[in-house]
Amino acid sequence: MSLSKRETLSCDASATQLEEPKEEMSSCVFGQTKTSTAKVLSQEELEQLNGERALVSEFKQMKLEKEAQKNWDLFYKRNTTNFFKDRHWTTREFEELKACREFESQRLVLLEAGCGVGNCIFPLLEDDLSIFVYACDFSPRAVEFVKQNPVYCPERCSAFQCDLTKDDLTENVPADSVDVVTLIFVLSAVHPDKMKLVLENIRKVLKPGGIILFRDYGLYDHAMLRFKSGSKLGENFYVRQDGTRSYFFSKEFLAELFEETGFQSVANDYVLRETVNKKEGLCVPRVFLQSKFTKPGQSQSS
Incomplete structure (x- = not known):
C-alpha cells in the first residue's frame, strides 16, 4: 500500500524518524506476525505512557490543524523523493490487487489516497500493465514529484492534489468507479x-463490492x-518535531470508524515485527494495523 510511504534511530531522534518506510531502508526484519490482540506493555512502558498527561495547548492544536498542509509540503521540500523507499511488497501483502480480477488482463482501477511521491504506485504500474491509478495527496509538492x-503517464495514472477531509474526490474520480483503494500511512x-x-x-x-486496503501505525x-x-x-x-501529526490505531477504534461510515470489515489485525537498524545496532519493535474493508453491494463484475 502506500505502505507508501512513510531510520535513523539516534537516541534523540524525533518520532518522525521512526516511520515504517525508513524501517525498510535501514535494515533487517526479524519475523512478522499477525495477531488480533494489542501489544502488551512492560511496566516501564506503562509508566512512560501514563506519565504524559498534559496536552498541547488548544491554541497550538488549532495552529497545527491550520498549517497541516504547509507542514507536509515543507516535509517534501526537505526530503524530496529520497525519504521513502519504493514499496515493492504491496502486492505480496495485499493479494486483492490481483485476486479481485475475473481474468488476468482485466483492467483494474485503483485509488491511492495519500500517494506521497509515488513510492507505491510506480512499482505497481511497472509490475501490472493492466492497472489505472488515481493518485492524490495533501501536498501539492508531492503531487508535482x-x-x-x-514512469508517470497520463494514460495510466492521474495525479491530483486533494484534501481528503473537504475536497470532493468525485471532481477528479468518477463515482463508483474504483475497484481498490489503498490507504497506507x-x-x-x-x-x-x-x-x-x-x-x-x-x-x-x-464501487459496490470494492475494497479498501489499509495499513497504518498500531497502538503502542x-x-x-x-x-x-x-x-x-x-x-x-x-x-x-516538524509539525506533522500521527495517530496510533487500535483495531477496535478502526473497526468502529469504518463500520460507522458504511463499510464492512474483511480483516483487521495487528502486524508485529522487529527490525534492526544496522547502523545503530538497535532492535526496534514495530506495531502496525493491517486491515481490509469492503463497500457493501455487488460488484459489477460479479
Missing part, C-alpha cells in the same frame, strides 16, 4: 475528528512510546 517521475496524519470525512469521501468513488508502536513530553495532542495522537 509524482508527475515529474519518468495516511489516515494517521488526519485529526481523529475528521477521519470519518475521509472515509465518506472515499466511499463515493469506490515503538514510535508512539518515544514521543517526548509536550507532544501529546489527545488519546493516541501526537505531534512530531
